[in-house]
Amino acid sequence: MEFGGKAKVLSVIGSGGQGTVYLVRFNGQKWALKWYDISKMNKPAAFRKNLQNNISDGPPSNKFLWPKYLTKEAEDGTFGYIMELKPDGFDSFVDILNTYKLEIDPLSGRAVKRPVKFNTLSAMVTCVINIVNAFRQLHRAGKSYQDLNDGGFFINVNTGAVLVCDCDNIAPDGSNFGIGGKPGYMAPEIVRGLAQPNVQTDKYSLAVVLFKLLFRGDPMEGEKVVRDVCLTESSELKHYGQNAVFVYDPDDASNRPVRGIHDNIIKFWRIYPDYIKDAFIRSFTTGISDPSKRIIENEWQKLFIRLRSEIIQCGCGRTNFSSMFIKPNDKTFKCPKCGMEFATIGFSNRDYRTPLYLGCKFYTCEISQESDDFSAVAGELVENKLKPGVLGIKNCSDRYWKAKMPDGVFYDIAPGKGFPVWQGLEIDFGEIKAQI
Amino acid sequence: MSNEHFTEPEVNENKNASPLDDFDMTENVAAPETDESILDFDDDPLSATSVSKKSLVIFFLIDTSGSMKGKKMGELNTVMEELIPEIRRVGEADTEVKVAVLTFSTEVRWMYSTPIPIEDFEWARLRASGVTSMGAAFKELNHRMSRNSFLSSPSLSFAPVIFLMTDGYPSDDYKEGLRELQTNSWYKFGLKAALGIGQEANDNILAEFTGSADTVVHAYTGGQLAQMIKIIAVTSSQIGSKSMTLSDDTSHELAEEDVFAAKQKLLGQQIQELISKQPGDDDVPFDTGW
Numbered sequence: 001m002e003f004g005g006k007a008k009v010l011s012v013i014g015s016g017g018q019g020t021v022y023l024v025r026f027n028g029q030k031w032a033l034k035w036y037d038i039s040k041m042n043k044p045a046a047f048r049k050n051l052q053n054n055i056s057d058g059p060p061s062n063k064f065l066w067p068k069y070l071t072k073e074a075e076d077g078t079f080g081y082i083m084e085l086k087p088d089g090f091d092s093f094v095d096i097l098n099t100y101k102l103e104i105d106p107l108s109g110r111a112v113k114r115p116v117k118f119n120t121l122s123a124m125v126t127c128v129i130n131i132v133n134a135f136r137q138l139h140r141a142g143k144s145y146q147d148l149n150d151g152g153f154f155i156n157v158n159t160g161a162v163l164v165c166d167c168d169n170i171a172p173d174g175s176n177f178g179i180g181g182k183p184g185y186m187a188p189e190i191v192r193g194l195a196q197p198n199v200q201t202d203k204y205s206l207a208v209v210l211f212k213l214l215f216r217g218d219p220m221e222g223e224k225v226v227r228d229v230c231l232t233e234s235s236e237l238k239h240y241g242q243n244a245v246f247v248y249d250p251d252d253a254s255n256r257p258v259r260g261i262h263d264n265i266i267k268f269w270r271i272y273p274d275y276i277k278d279a280f281i282r283s284f285t286t287g288i289s290d291p292s293k294r295i296i297e298n299e300w301q302k303l304f305i306r307l308r309s310e311i312i313q314c315g316c317g318r319t320n321f322s323s324m325f326i327k328p329n330d331k332t333f334k335c336p337k338c339g340m341e342f343a344t345i346g347f348s349n350r351d352y353r354t355p356l357y358l359g360c361k362f363y364t365c366e367i368s369q370e371s372d373d374f375s376a377v378a379g380e381l382v383e384n385k386l387k388p389g390v391l392g393i394k395n396c397s398d399r400y401w402k403a404k405m406p407d408g409v410f411y412d413i414a415p416g417k418g419f420p421v422w423q424g425l426e427i428d429f430g431e432i433k434a435q436i
Numbered sequence: 437m438s439n440e441h442f443t444e445p446e447v448n449e450n451k452n453a454s455p456l457d458d459f460d461m462t463e464n465v466a467a468p469e470t471d472e473s474i475l476d477f478d479d480d481p482l483s484a485t486s487v488s489k490k491s492l493v494i495f496f497l498i499d500t501s502g503s504m505k506g507k508k509m510g511e512l513n514t515v516m517e518e519l520i521p522e523i524r525r526v527g528e529a530d531t532e533v534k535v536a537v538l539t540f541s542t543e544v545r546w547m548y549s550t551p552i553p554i555e556d557f558e559w560a561r562l563r564a565s566g567v568t569s570m571g572a573a574f575k576e577l578n579h580r581m582s583r584n585s586f587l588s589s590p591s592l593s594f595a596p597v598i599f600l601m602t603d604g605y606p607s608d609d610y611k612e613g614l615r616e617l618q619t620n621s622w623y624k625f626g627l628k629a630a631l632g633i634g635q636e637a638n639d640n641i642l643a644e645f646t647g648s649a650d651t652v653v654h655a656y657t658g659g660q661l662a663q664m665i666k667i668i669a670v671t672s673s674q675i676g677s678k679s680m681t682l683s684d685d686t687s688h689e690l691a692e693e694d695v696f697a698a699k700q701k702l703l704g705q706q707i708q709e710l711i712s713k714q715p716g717d718d719d720v721p722f723d724t725g726w
Contacts, residue, residue, distance in 0.1 A: 014525075039709050097487045097529035102555065104521075111524060111555055121481055150529050184530060193690035212529075216484040221592065229583065230593050231490060232625045233695040241690070261591045264484050271481050324479055 001026065002070040007033055007082060018168075018179075019080070026082060031068070034168065035080035042178035044077065050171050051081055060137035063130060065154070065165040081168065090154035090163060091116050097150055097212060118157045121319050125308040126160030128210060129301060129374055134164050135206055136297035139199050144173045146197035148205035149182035150212060173199045181205065183236060184218060188288050191241035200291035207283035207295065214272065216264035219284050222247035222255035246284035248277070273310065273323035279303055305365065305374055309354045314340055322355050331436075343421070348433040356381055356421065358391065367397070367429040382418065393427070394418040402428040489532040491589035492597065493551045494523075494673055495581075497573055499602035499633075500539040504564035508603060508633055511658040515665045517559045522666070524554050526673045531594065533673060536586055540573035542566030551586050570606035571613030574645075578613075581622040595625035595699075597672040600645055601665070603633035614644060627675060627703050629653075629668045633661060650704030653711055667710045675699050675706075 001007060007026035014021050019036040038044040051067055059066035067081040095101040095116040102111040118124040131153065138145060145152070146169040154163040169179045176196040180186065187204035189195040211219045220240055228235045239245075245255040247262070248269060257265045269277065279295050287294040310322040316338035325333040325342070333342045333355050344353035349369065354360075362379040364371045378397040384390040395401055395413045402410040403419040404426040413419055425436040498512070526533060533554040537547035539562055547560055577598070580586040587593060617623050629651040630642035642652040653668065655661040 039713075094529040099484065099486045102524065109521070111521070113555075117484075118482055124482065191690075193688065193694070194686055196686055212487060216487050218488065221488065226592050228592070230595050230622065230625060232595055233698045234692045237690060237692065237695050261488050264487065267477065267479075268481070268484070270477070271479060320479060320481055324481075 001082075002072055007031065007071070009033065023085070024082065026069075030085055031082040032085050033071070033080050033082045035071075036078060038078050044079075047177040048073075048079060050175070050177055051168060053172075054143075054167070054170055055081070057141070059167070060141045060143075061134065063134040063137070063162055063164055064167055065163050066167050083165075083167075086154050086163065086165070089158070090156050090161075093150045093153040093155055093209075093213070096155060096157065097216065116157065118160070120158075121311050121321075122308060123156075123158060123160040124213075125304055125311065126375070127155055127162055128160075128213060129304045129308065130160060130162035131164075131209065131213075132206070132297050132300040132304060133374070134162060135202065136301065138164075138170065139173075139202070139297060142173055143170050144197060144199045144202045145170055145205075146176065146202070147179045147181050148202055148209060149185040150209065151182070153209075169197075184208065184220075184240065186240070187291070188241050188244050189291070191237060200294065203294040203296070204283070204287065204291070206297070206300075207280065207287070210300065211280055211284075214276075215268045215280075217247075217257065217262050219246055219280070220244050220255070222257050222262065224255035226258055226261060244284075244288055246281065246288075248281060249285050250281060251285070271321065271324055273307070273321055275303060276307060301374070305363070306350070306352065309360075309362075309366065310352075311360075312342055312355045313357055313359055314338065314342075315358075316340065325355075343436060345425075345427075345434050345436050348435075358383060364397065367432050367434075369431045381421070384418070384420070390420055392418045392420040399430065401430075487529055488591055490530060490592045490594055491534065491587075492531050492594040492673065493534045493536055493587060494597040494669070495577065495599065496535070496537045497577065497598065497600040497602075498537060498539045498562065499568055499570070499604065500541045500562050500564045500566075501568040501604060501607075502541070502565050503568075503604050503636065504633075506564075507658060508661070509562060509564045511661050512601070512665070513559070513561045515662045517561075519666060519669055520554065520557050520559055523670055523673050526670070532589075536580075538573055538577060538580075540569050540576075542569060544569060544573045544576045546580075567607040568602065568604050569608045570602065570641075571608040571610040574610065574613030574617040578617040578620045578623070581620050581626075587622060595627065596622055597627045597629075597669075598623065599668055599672065600628075600630040600642065601633060602630075602637055602642070604636045605638055606641065610641065627672045627699055629672055629703065629707065631655060631661075631664050631668060648700065648704055650708050651700065653707060664711075667707060671706045671710065672703055675703055 005027060007024040010023045010025060012020060013023050013032060018040060019034055022033045022035065024031050024033040041047055048070070052070060055067050055070065065083050065086065067083050069082050071080045073079045091101065099115060099117060100113040101116050103114050105112050118127070135145065147166065152164060152166045154165060155161070169177070171177060179197065181190055181197060185205045185208050187195070187201035190197060190201055195201060208219060224245060225239045245252050247255050247257050247265060249255070259266060279300070282293065283295050307321065311319065312322055312325055312333060313319045314335040316335060318335060318337050322333050326336050328334050331344050331353060333344065334340070342355045342357055344355050346353045347366070358381055360381045361377045364373040364376040364378045367378050380394050380396055381391060382394050384392055395415055395417055398415050401413040403413050404410050404424065405419070406422055406424065410428065411419070421436070423436060427434045523533065534551035535554055535557045536551040539545050539547065541564065543566070581596065587596070628646040630646050632639050632642055632652065632654040634656065637654065639652050639654060643649045646652055653664045655664045
């Protein structure tokens with residue numbers, strides 16, 4: 001290793017386009033070692049220097065499996081770095097897209113398929129928020145990821161926690177050490193040979209990753225592409241570069257999804273609310289030719305925080321976005337399956353209403369103007385333990401709120417306390433207010 | 437990064453007919469969906485099928501003539517058994533990899549009647565006997581590399597990988613078979629590689645098949661045979677689905693002719709690089725191996 005000590009190789013974990021990843025033991029602990037095939041690199045020295053800089057800068061947040069230590073260069077000039085191993089409980093994004101992972105039965109040596117899917121809708125949307133937030137942090141640190149694709153994430157399907165891996169191509173915005181990207185994820189200007197990866201091309205690739213996660217398909221593969229039958233180099237250049245057409249481009253119907261092949265996209269396009277679909281339409285229409293029109297991470301984050309707040313878990317077992325519930329009036333949602341109705345609450349900082357159901361949560365960023373914390377639960381709709389059947393909101397934050405009771409008076413609600421939900425309820429969180 | 441010298445690529449009007457027009461399109465692409473209005477579908481936002489994958493068929497053309505008998509065939513069978521699990525994951529989430537094995541000796545024969553997804557593929561051990569009907573194998577491959585036959589995937593396909601392994605001189609008119617095969621669009625756009633085994637195999641014939649000398653390799657020992665098969669199979673099945681490196685030149689837009697056969701060229705480069713790193717028998721220094 002660069003600063004002394006030796007790492008002992010235990011086994012091979014995997015190999016990619018740039019090198020091989022090994023399981024190693026170093027200082028009594030197990031790590032992953034990535035060893036580069038420098039013959040595939042344009043500028044190995046600059047690449048190594050960049051890795052060194054990234055290691056000394058440290059990760060933008062704990063959502064990154066960041067390079068930890070460089071090795072010394074071997075006699076032939078090759079080198080590697082070590083990083084922490086993927087923690088238990090995380091699956092690769094590829095397995096989520098495949099909906100299963102292969103596990104090798106140790107006795108027969110046969111591959112067995114094990115299903116991989118998000119446990120709850122809230123975990124899935126939280127995962128999306130986490131991905132967007134990780135790239136926001138990276139871009140704020142002045143760096144670009146360069147090779148954003150489905151192989152770059154580990155995800156906990158129970159919680160939506162995300163770990164960004166393969167961080168070795170991350171470079172200061174404007175620099176590139178040879179990586180182009182993965183077909184299907186590269187921005188059209190890279191495919192066309194007009195640009196190298198940068199923060200703007202990351203934004204395109206991020207939109208592809210988000211689309212794949214939510215709509216489970218390729219945003220550019222529709223009728224027009226399938227007609228080519230065989231995806232040759234020139235058709236890739238055409239359909240992902242010069243003449244990339246989004247499958248749901250409102251002004252160009254030439255590349256619509258094909259039933260029997262793109263069923264996921266067809267299904268999910270009916271489920272997601274318009275503001276989500278509009279963001280993808282923008283990313284993949286005007287955002288194709290004009291990188292400055294691509295959705296910025298902060299905007300994605302706001303959209304997905306809204307999406308998470310619009311999940312309704314109905315008593316009949318149906319869980320879906322409010323866009324998939326009937327709206328008998330402006331303030332109510334109704335389950336199309338069982339007819340149960342849900343009241344909504346309006347926040348002073350939003351122009352949409354949020355459905356209320358047993359177990360629904362508010363997060364700190366939703367009730368505090370300056371907070372960016374989308375994971376700390378600030379409030380939850382619960383049933384009163386002493387008065388069964390009475391629903392109320394519990395203050396899970398560390399601040400005092402004020403809530404209006406049926407006698408018309410605002411009472412202080414201390415952290416840990418709660419108040420019943422009623423027709424005329426008003427809540428004062430501080431700068432932000434809410435009203436049934 | 438200046439785009440000042442950028443010019444629209446000139447498309448030759450005569451060539452305007454896409455080279456893909458000769459892919460034998462037999463099915464009509466289904467009509468895009470029209471909207472139905474009520475909740476009459478599976479609306480569970482968590483239930484999804486696997487993302488639509490592009491299909492990639494890897495064709496192995498294997499010489500099972502009598503001269504392959506013994507060590508060569510034993511080695512080949514063992515390598516192939518070991519190789520299949522290794523390339524299982526190459527497709528990741530974007531590609532469904534299928535394998536088809538065509539053997540040729542006195543007769544040509546498919547190991548299975550249809551390409552099998554790599555996850556389910558099981559290698560059936562091959563036996564060697566008879567003569568080397570390579571031309572007949574080319575004809576049979578041409579016949580099956582069609583949308584009506586082995587390449588019938590309704591979704592999009594990558595051009596196939598075609599990997600030829602032989603240890604001898606063809607005993608039939610291979611040229612006639614190759615001429616037929618060369619008219620096949622899947623062959624034209626496919627990634628072709630070949631492995632000559634032992635002294636008798638003729639690398640020139642193999643280069644005629646692949647179209648370029650750098651995708652032809654040669655193995656003289658059992659160890660080399662195993663290495664070469666793995667190098668070619670893994671490298672060729674990864675091209676197209678892995679992140680790729682980039683040229684520094686962003687001063688002009690890529691045109692169709694810039695990317696034509698780019699993957700075949702890349703395959704040639706990568707195979708040559710990997711081979712140059714393999715320790716050959718002659719490279720062993722005098723003071724090692726004792």
